Amino acid sequence: MSARDKFAGGTAVVTGAGSGIGEGIARVAASLGMNVVLADVARDRIEQVAADINASGASAIPVVTDVTDIAALERLADAAYNRFGEVTLAVNNAGIETIGFSWEIPDETWDRLLSINVRGVVHGSRIFARRMLESGKPGYIANVASIGALGMMPTQAPYMMSKHAVLSFTECLYLEMQLKKAPIQISAVLPAQVATRIFEDAPADRQSGFVERQREMMHAMITQIGVTPEQAGETILNGIAAGDFWVSTHPDTTAEVAKRRAEYLAALEMPALAEQARVLVEEA
Template sequence: MSAPKVAVVTGASSGIGRALALACAREGMAVVAADIEAEALAQTQALVEAAGAACMMQRCDVSNAADVELLAEASWGRWGGVDWLFNNAGVAVLGTAWDATDDDWRWVLGVNLMGVVHGVRSFLPRMQARGMPAHIVNTSSAAGLATIAGSAVYCASKHAVIAFSECLAKDLEQAGSPIGVSVLCPSLVATHIDQSQRNRPAALPEVGPTAAAYGERVRAGMAASAITAEDVARVAVDAIHARRFYVIPHAHTGASVRDRTQKIMGDFHHIHQESLQ
C-alpha cells in the first residue's frame, strides 16, 4: 500500500484550521495538525481520526521560527514529506490605528505574517528537494484585499500576506518549480478569532484602549455570515486542485475590492490629468 499524501495545517485547533484538517482527511490525506492550544488540538486530532485519516498533532507557536522548524522536522520524520501546507494560524487585534500598541503590532505581525514566512522557509526547501508537485496555501483575509475602520493592525498584516504570497508565486514560477501557491481570503465566518486574546502571550500585555469597542461589530458579522468554515475549506481544496491563486469564498468581497480599486484608479487619473494640463 502506498503512503498517503500529507497535509500540514497550522491554527488547526478550531475554525477554518480545523475545517481544513477535516477537508484534507476527506481527501484521503494524512494530517499534521499544529496549534498553540494543545487541548483543542487534541479534539481536532480525534475528529480527523474519526474521519478515517491518520493524524499527528504538534503544539507550535508559528511566531517562533524554531517551533516551525521543529514542526517541519517532525512532519518529515513521520511521513517523509509534505504535499500540502496550510499556513493558516491567525489572530486579530481591533481598535483605531493610533491606539495600537507596540505589543499589538508584535503579536499580530508575529503570528499572521511571520507565521507564514516561517512556514515557507522551513517547509518549502524540503518540498523543493523532493522534486514533486506540492501546494502551499497562505491564509490572508478579505481584510488583505480591502480595508475597514478599526482594523489597521489586522489589515496591515493580511495585506502583507497577500504581497508575500504573490511574490512567492512569482519566484516559484520563475524557478520552474512544481510547487503551487494559493492565498485564502475569507471574510467573516463563525470562528474564535474574536477571542484571539486568549492566546496572547503574557510577555505582550499592553492592549490598545479602543480594542474592545470594535468586538461587537466582528461578532455580528460572524453571526450573519452564510458562509461557514467548512465552506471556506472546501473552496480552498478546490483551488488547490485547480491551481488557482486567489481563493475568495465570499461573493461580497468582490464589491470591496472593486470599490478600493476604483478609488485608486480615480485618484491616479485625476493626478495624471492635472499633470497634462
C-alpha cells in the first residue's frame, strides 16, 4: 500500500520537527494528506514549518516541547489528541550530536545528549503507545536511531551509545507489541547521511582544534553527500507504510554495514574503525 493510501487523513506527531529529518518527515506527511503536530524546542522554526504547511492547504500545529521533559511530552500528546483526535503515527526523531573524547566531553553535555536521544525516545514511545493501545486502532511508532546503531566511532561515544540504545529499545518494543497482538507497528529508522544542521549545532570543545575540525568535517560530509531532508522524509514514510521494521534512508549502505556488524560479532573481533571513518579521526 502506498504511503498516501495508508496515511492520508491520519495524524502524525513528529519530534525535532523544526529542522532536518523531522522537518522533512513533517512536510512529506502533510503532502500525503496527514494532519501534523510539530514538536521542537525551536519555537520559531516549528511556527514557520506550521505556517508553510497550513498555507499549502494541509493542517499543522506547532507545540513547543522539550523531549527530555516527560510532562511536556504528555502535553504534546494532549495537544495532538485534542486538536486532531487519534494519532496515527508518532515519530520520535529529536536528537543531537556531540564530538570529543569521552573523558573530555563536559558532564552536562553527556547527560543532555543521553536525555534527548534516549529518554526522549523512550518516553515519547511509551506515552503514544499507551494512547494508541487504549484506542484499539492501528497505529505506528517510528524511532529514529542511526546507521551508527550498527557501528562504533571514537569521539562520538555518547551519540553512538544513544543510538544503540534506541535500536535496542525499539526491538524490545516491537516484541512487546507482538506479545500483546497489538495493532501498533513499530519501526526503527536508521538514517545514513542526510544534509541537516546536526553537526552545526553539536556542542564541541571549541578550544580543541582537532575536535572542532572533526565537527566541521562531519558537517561538510553530510551536507555534501547527504540526501535532502525531504528525500529522507519520503523514503522513511514509504518504509513505514510498507510495514518495515528496519527503515533506512540508504538501504544498500545499511545492508552492508549490518552485514559487517554481524561478521564482527560472529567472529568476536577486536573493535576496529570502518575504513571510511579513518580520515575523520586520523589527526587524533
